[in-house]
Amino acid sequence: MNVQDRQGLALGFAGVAIFALTLPMTRLAVGTPAAPLMSGWFIAFGRAAIAGLLSIAFLLATRAARPRRADWAPLALTAAGVVFGFPLFSSLALRYVEAVHASVIIGALPLATALVGALLHRQRPSVGFWLCGSAGSALVILYALLKSGNGVALHFADLLLLAAVACAAVGYGYGARLSQRMRAEHVICWALVLSLPLTAPLALWTAPRAAVPASAWFAFGYVALFSMWIGFFAWYRGLALGGTVRVSQVQLVQPFLSMLFAVPLLGERLDALTLFFALAVLATVFAGKKMPVHAAPRRPHVSLEQA
Known part of the structure; x- marks a missing residue:
């Protein structure tokens, strides 16, 4: 493994450590069915709107060049995945399942990203x-089937979490490809700015009408500043340096980190079954890191004379 690969893995892990707090903080902000706080809609659109406004300032401060015409479509797909899809589906799901439970489901993200x-x-x-x-x-x-209580059926919140996984994988993949020719920080910033015409009015429309505790606002501030913005600076740079397929496997440690955060923050219980599955999933990352990843063979160039 060369220096660039090591840097990519280190930055990828930094991004994952920031993202690991997303689920516990979202749960803290949305509350439970018995004691609801902010809506999942507001969490999703509000965090993107705040990060989008910060992105405007950052792009102006760094004198970022406008994306090329060919970059707008990948930026839109990046935004669809990580600005809209993942935040919305995960925020809606976390009203009904604990962050510890959701952390294990999100463990499917590395394979989807790869x-x-x-x-x-x-x-x-x-x-x-x-x-x-x-x-x-x-x-x-x-794990989801065993914890669902239905035997062979997933809880609807688990389906939302799996949809969030699919959206994040698409956003990560296209964002990583853009990071090959754009600054990693600019990729997420342009995706957020592109989304502002939708996220800003939707955030105002879904904003809480009743008072919510300061802890919920603190949690919302974290997902807006770190989960939706700063974390992507490290994550996309890591994917660009180390390769999407290999660095994405670092995400396998994210469920375990999320659990470690959820227990003291939310008072959730880490039972033996959850710990077993978390450790089993974590073990696969070390094996996966050692497996080779090859570039696809180039098609032979055929000149006009040869044709």
Whole structure:
């Protein structure tokens, strides 16, 4: 592993550590069915609107060049995944499931990100890599089924979390590709600014009408400043340096970190079953890191004379 790969993994881990607090902080902001606080709609749109306003200032301060015409479509897909999809689906789900539970479900994200990255960047992970990723994802699904209480059916909140995983993977994949030719910080900033015409009015429309405790506002501030903005500076840079397929596997430690944060912050209980599945999923990252990831072979160039 060269220096660039190590830097990519280090930045990727920094981003994951920031993102690991997202689920506990979101749960703290939305409350429970018995004691609801902010709506999941406001959490999703409000955090994006605040980060979008900060992004305008950052882009002006750094004299960022406008994206090229070809970059607007990938930026829109990035925004659809990480500005709208993941925040909205995860915020709605966390009203009904604990952050510890949601943390394990989000463990499916590395494989989804690797799949999107492999398609977009024409990389060919080895069979061993996919076996490790598939094993981690299978553990996540099994855990959700065991905790659902329905035997063979997922809770609707688990379905929302899986939808959030799919959205994040698309946003990560396209954002990482843009980070190859744009500054990583500018990728998320332009995605947020592009979304502002929707996120700002929706945030005002869904804003709390009743008083909510200061702890909920603190949690909302975290997901707006760190989860929606600063964390992506490190994450997209790490994906660009180390490769989407390999660095995405660092996300396998995110569920465990989220649990460690959720227990003291929310008073949630970490039972033996959850701990077992979290550790089992975590174990797959170390195996996956050692599996080779190859670039797809280039097509041979055929000149007009040869044709």
